[in-house]
Amino acid sequence: MADEVRVRIDGDADLVTARAEGRAMAERLGFPRPDPTLIATAISEIARNIVVHAGRGEIILEPFEDANRYGIVVTAVDDGPGIRDVEAALRDDVSGRGGLGLGLPGARRLMDDFELESDAETGTTVTMRKWRFRDELARLREERRRRA
Amino acid sequence: MSVAILRQGDVLIASIQSDLSDTEVIDLRHELAVLVGRYRVHGIVIDVGALDVIDSFVTRALRAIVLTARLRGADTVIVGIAPDVAIAMVQFRLNLEPLRVALDLDEALAMLNRLNQRGAEDGG
16 A cells, blocks of 8 residues: 555664654554554554564555554564464463563554464564544444454 | 653653654663662652553553662652543453552652552651
């Protein structure tokens, strides 16, 4: 997509850039407050996860839209050793290496959608999305569709 | 460093000037621990108003700063948590215990004053 933004993550200083880019895109897309802050906070956590567990990787920010919604997709990719127990990493209060545990479950709570794929061969990919419904009608339509 | 630290009487005031990297947050902890001893202050105010994001790492680091300063004989009050940041912290379920928080600098200084007085009474 044309307005995709990629941020290389090689160390903790890059988290500052990733947060700022995420906030800027969220504001550009029209997210109202406090959503840009929630998105920046979630990005901070998954970017730190890259630094602590893989050393380097990338954060990719992309807008998305469908008939009822507009929003942002954030992807964190690394080719590190992978997370052995994905379920445990997403549970609260697990004290993993480098004090993970709080980070990923917290990021999940800040976003609407959160997926984590990980294995020792290919590394870890976190994909998370946050969206807004275009209008109240679209929101109700979506809710009804979900219930059906 | 993107933190201005000044001393006002018995208190150190650390104003964070811009978003900080993790390394800078850790540096701040060390610097405050040293300065508490050098200036023999009994209180620290940390203004986090310039932080766009307070995530799990920053929360842990602030807690570590508070506990470290406590061992060096100083109480710490955090001020200036922005409204959006406060909302994000609640939704994240970040636990701020045992941080003391005030809305602004005046309130923080009053809070430290009370703590200091109580300490002096307990001591005497």
